Amino acid sequence: MLTIGCAPNGTNINDEVGATDVRALQQRVLEEKADLGVAFDGDGDRVIMVDHLGNKIDGDQIAYIIARESLRRGELKGGVVGTLMTNMGMELALQSLGIPFARAKVGDRYVMELLQEKGWRIGAENSGHVIVLDKVTTGDGIVAALQVLASVAATGMDLKALSDGMTLLPQVLENVRFSGSVDPLQSEPVLAAKAAVENKLGEQGRVLLRKSGTEPLIRVMVEGPDADNVNAYALEIAEAVKANC
Numbered sequence: 734m735l736t737i738g739c740a741p742n743g744t745n746i747n748d749e750v751g752a753t754d755v756r757a758l759q760q761r762v763l764e765e766k767a768d769l770g771v772a773f774d775g776d777g778d779r780v781i782m783v784d785h786l787g788n789k790i791d792g793d794q795i796a797y798i799i800a801r802e803s804l805r806r807g808e809l810k811g812g813v814v815g816t817l818m819t820n821m822g823m824e825l826a827l828q829s830l831g832i833p834f835a836r837a838k839v840g841d842r843y844v845m846e847l848l849q850e851k852g853w854r855i856g857a858e859n860s861g862h863v864i865v866l867d868k869v870t871t872g873d874g875i876v877a878a879l880q881v882l883a884s885v886a887a888t889g890m891d892l893k894a895l896s897d898g899m900t901l902l903p904q905v906l907e908n909v910r911f912s913g914s915v916d917p918l919q920s921e922p923v924l925a926a927k928a929a930v931e932n933k934l935g936e937q938g939r940v941l942l943r944k945s946g947t948e949p950l951i952r953v954m955v956e957g958p959d960a961d962n963v964n965a966y967a968l969e970i971a972e973a974v975k976a977n978c
Contacts, residue, residue, distance in 0.1 A: 802887070812853055813856065
């Protein structure tokens, strides 16, 4: 086992390493021809993984792998909780396995609340917060990583093969700064732009508009099957938001 980003100096936490930036890990995995890489954030509650080809495996995919392994073992209780930002590909992949899925508000605290409400055990945010309540009582990146490694060992499949059952849909996030004096999310032109894109996507995609909880930003998220269209749709809605701030 090789380690990188493990020399803290008091100021370099999450500095171009770890779950918040896996580029260095991706490069090192390829250089070493490693089986996989595991990245944690500074306090270890988030985990992102990298397969042997250098592909990023995010929190959605990690939760999917854990849920599928629990199903294979006959140990799955209920379904999986994600958030409003969880990729629709996860929802579709779980659906194909007959595993229920529910969305909570963005934030691991809300994932935990919905898990407890439903009596389910597995929840995640795509940022790498993964909760496995039959193993630990809070989100824990190390525990989540161990569950994935256990699946690798039990099935003989590599990380890429384990994640291949879930196809991430192209997802674009645009951030629009606003003054806070008006609420662009209640603007008729913005609502009309959102409705127009939703009509084009139909059941094959999603649109989400929400205010940031920490900054004066409107977050415009669009996902769907075609990356070019998704990008264009997100910019279209973002322009409507800018014009009505």
